[in-house]
Amino acid sequence: MSVTAQSVWDNCLEFIKDNIQPQAYKTWFEPIKAVKLSDTALSVQVPSKFFYEWLEEHYVKILKVALTKQLGETAKLVYIIKMENTYGNKQPFTEKIPSSNRGALKSQDVDVPLNNKNPELRNPFVIPGIRNVKIESQLNPNYSFENFLEGDSNRLARSAGLAVANKPGGTSFNPLLIFGGVGLGKTHLAHAIGVDIKDKYPEKTVLYISAEKFTQQYIDAVKKNNRNDFIHFYQIIDVLIIDDVQFLSGKSGTQDVFFHIFNHLHQNGKQVILTSDKAPVDMQDIEQRLLSRFKWGLSAELQNPDFETRVSILKNKLYRDGVEMPDDIIEYVAKNIKTNVRELEGAIISLIAQSSFNKKEITIDLARIIVEKFVKNTKREVSIDYIQKVVSDYFQMDIDTLQSKTRKRHIVQARQLAMFFAKKFTKASLASIGSQIGKRDHATVLHACKTVDNLSSTDKQFRKYVEDITKKLSV
Incomplete structure (x- = not known):
């Protein structure tokens, strides 16, 4: 049987798989592709410059052992880093990394095309280069523990936050999920933890981001075929703070990518801090495997202050x-x-x-x-569930009928009204509204809102529906 690049690499993978954690194997070795074999030099393709640097830093010894077993002491490993979306430049750049007698793989030379304008790592925050440029934490220094006053309503959450700030990734509060209603200080406390960690551990990479911005970055990464770089960027964060995690509701792609990022961070002792307007048990359209991980650490509620x-x-x-x-x-x-x-x-x-x-x-x-x-x-906070109940009662139907797939005109109109009022009275995204009202998508909600606006101006009876329900919801 002839020896090929693929057969050599497959044998290396068998050895590596037996010696590292399954998740680490899946994250760092499954994406690698064998390209060619030339004498004792094996060329493999990796998704990004950062990917190669991570392998060299964390898995160089196991790679050397595996490759030496297959190709002998003169074995060399050549990384081909495929640069996607390089503004018309189709050439990859390669980094040749030979084995050395000291047991580490060292960089020998780099051949970078002169017209390659793409940053080595596609940081979603547009910071070119990860090794020599500091990642901005996006934290607000005005939010601190000093001005987050303790009371019975927040004592558990604040104490847990202080414990995490003292020993990020080293407590049983990982993840720390802070949940509660609007305006109770979830964002303030999340920032305060991050600010305190930066003060105590300036070498740690701390990053605050809203779930909505995280989602948008992921969508952009998929469009540009940079999904791997997006994942790798977030996997190097020491303390990841995601605000309003309930906005991941219904976004299966974003939930999937966050699941893998979360697993990597947790397994490597990194700290995850989340905020939400509801407890995990009350979150809708969040995958069970993700919800179960939210429950691994501590869920601390912020209540109305006494x-x-x-x-x-x-x-x-x-x-x-x-x-x-x-x-x-x-x-x-x-x-x-x-x-x-x-x-x-x-x-x-x-x-x-x-x-x-x-x-x-x-x-x-x-x-x-x-x-x-x-x-x-000050408008009273109205939930989507409450809106559905009010609309269903008004039209004398049950909520299951309101959410059903039927195309009967009066039921469709009731459903569209529920979507319209959910957009008007809540801060939920269109996708979240749709998922809670009969598992529709955001385009259906947008269409419903436009339909209600149009009918309100042309249909006297329909306008009365809108006025009556508005009064009920404004009481």
Whole structure:
């Protein structure tokens, strides 16, 4: 039987597979392709410059042993790094890496085409080169533990955050999932953990990103055929913070790629921090294998702050802004705005602004006017489930009928109205709305919203439906 590049590489893989973790094998060796065999030099193709560097740094010894067993002491390994989308340049560049007597594979020479303008690693944050350019953490230094005040409503989450910041990847809180309603401080706490880690461990690579931006980067990577580089970029992060992970709902491709990134980070002792507006058990259209990993660590809830915590938050806010305010006014605001921290701080900012602009003294009467207006103008958070219930009740049908595949006109219109109001009253994405209302796609939701707008302006009866349901949802 003749010896070919493929047979030599297959034999190497058999040896490697028996000596490393299955996930590591799948991530770092399955994508490699044998290209050619010339005497004792085996050429293999790898997806990116970073991929080669990672192999050389982490798996050089096992590669040398495997190749030497097949081709002898003079064995050489030549990496061919296939550069996709190089603006018309079809040539790959190659890096020849011979074995050495010191037991490591060293770079011998690099032949890079002069017209190759593509960055070596396609960093989604457009930072050319990974080895010599710092990755910006995208963290907000204004969000710190110092200005995240502790109370009964957040003590577990804050304590877990401090433990993670002290020993990232080294606690049982991995992943740390922080969940709770709007404006309770999920993003603040996630940033605070990242900021603290950067202070304590400046050598660690920390990255904060929203789930929506992560998804968009993945879509761009798929379009440009850079999926592998996208994965490899995220696999080198030491502390990955993903905000609003519920936005991965219904996005199977993004969930799949995040699953592999998560596994790699977790297995290598890297820290993952997630935020969500709901607990894992309540997340819809997230794959079970991903949900099970969310539950590996700790899920810590942020609840509405109690009165004492609200007072402390307001006093801290005023102190940081250098503003003095009587205690009775602070307590009045704290007593009357109970929903979340964002609204609480918003009300106090409005009060200070009114006093400053109108040159009025801050009094209880002024506070009462501001708080009444603020509370009145603050929309109650309405869930997609609640909207479906209101619409179903209005049209005297059950929710299963509303979500069904039937094309009966009155049911279709009810479903379109539910989608329209979900877009109007919630911050959910079109894809998330569609997935929760009968497992439709985002294009169906977009069409429903346009249809409702059109019928509202041309059909008197339909306009009454919209007005009636709006009143019910605005109560």
